[in-house]
Amino acid sequence: MKFYRQDLERCRENVIGVEGLSDAAFGVAMAHTQSGVTWIRENYESGKWPLLTLPEQRQDLESLSGIADLIKDQSKTVLVLGMGGSSLGGQTLQALAALEHTAKPQVFFLENLDGHTFSQHLKTLELDQTTIIAISKSGRTAETAMQVFAFVAAYRAAGLQDEIAARFIFITSPGDNPMRTLAAELGAPVLDHDPALGGRYSVFSSVGLLPALIMGLDARSLRTGAQSVLQDVLESDDNEPARGAAVLSSMAEANGRRTNVFMPYADRLARLGPWYVQLAAESLGKDGKGLTPIAARGPKDQHSALQLFLDGPNNKVFTILADKHPHDGPQIFGELVNKEFAHLAGRTMGELVEAETYALLNTLTGHRRPARLFEVDKIDELSMGALMMHFMLETIIMGNVLAVNPFDQPAVEEGKKLAADYLLNK
Secondary structure, three states, X not given: OOOOEEEOHXXXXXXXXXXXXXXXXXXXXXXXXXXXXXXXXXXXXXXXXXXXXXXXXXXXHHXXXXXXXXXXXXXXXXEEEOOOHHHHHHHHXXXXXXXXXXXXXXXXXXXXXXXXXXXXXXXXXXXHHEEEEEEOOOOOOXXXXXXHHHHHHHHHHOOOHHHHHHHEEEEEOOOOOHHHHHHHHHOOOEEEOOOOOOHHHOOOOHHHHHHHXXXXXXXXXXXXXXXXXXXXXXXXXXOHHHHHHHXXXXXXXXXXXXXXEEEEEOHHHHOHHHXXXXXXXXXXXXXXXXXXXXXXXXXXXXXXXXXXXXXXXXXXEEEEEEEOOXXXXXXXXXXXXXXXXXXXXXXXXXXXXXXXXXXXXXXXXHOOOOEEEEEEOOOOHHHHHHHHHHHHHHHHHHHHHHOOOOOOOHHHHHHHHHHHHHHHHO
């Protein structure tokens, strides 16, 4: 069963002219994806990539649910400490919980490091009713370590030394690393982060699912949605991630379109944008290759960046995500609707958003801007799991097509080392 639809017609030559892909060019691009599809299948069979084996697993969800229930029982507030992939996946799932669930406690992701912001949090928190989840795959993430040290010091200063072991939980790789050592010194529990699982691919592990369970989301359905997309790749050469990778890689390499505007038209999908930016940028931006991802949001950005998108350089491809629920929201009637807004009479907010979504697509087509469309009938754990798995597999296939390693981030690691050297030598 498929939980989304991908429409690539507005990227084709017969729709937007020479700016699009001909049937022959699309066929060649699809042929280039097959090595990446085979790569995925081989690593699924070998079990080498945890990303591919997590969706079918269920045995770990019971223990994760138990931990989540314990945290919910003892907490008014949960703080998730982590950078990049340790935070963005959970934040993406939180968008589902924010509008569709009334789960307590409140969950906050402290994804950045800012002394002023952090100090404001410390002033307002009830530490004896706060649980802190610290996530670092390597156990050596300086920003996360700084946050943990500050909170431990705050607990001690508040006379809550005896609360620390029950108030902290760590997710980090097995073995000898500083975060794991600190957890042992504090007497705090540790969940293993599979060292073979990159942070930006970790949303279906405890990294994303523990916060999701605390927020009242269905972890099983998230994995089921992801599994549906993986199964498509395992069984068919003409699968949706390969089709998406074919269009994007061909647009980048043959057509010079090296910018991908990622634009959801639903609040519950909006945080996919920042998550996708990290996924695409870190995975593909190497050796002078890759597409620059830009996170936009509809219809809000129709009143800002759209001018550039339509009338600026024609060097972009657009990824539009639409919620097929036009009857959502209040319906407008009565004397409030004057002549200028006659088109809104009897309409719901959802119908206006739907109209703006497809108007944008038609306008992009008219300006010969290639755009692909993802349609979702219901925004829930199944469709979110499917979309996130689609973009991860699409990115891996593109990495293979572009001949870059989609799993490392050498430039990022260099920056971390230089920051440490700067502090040591200051």
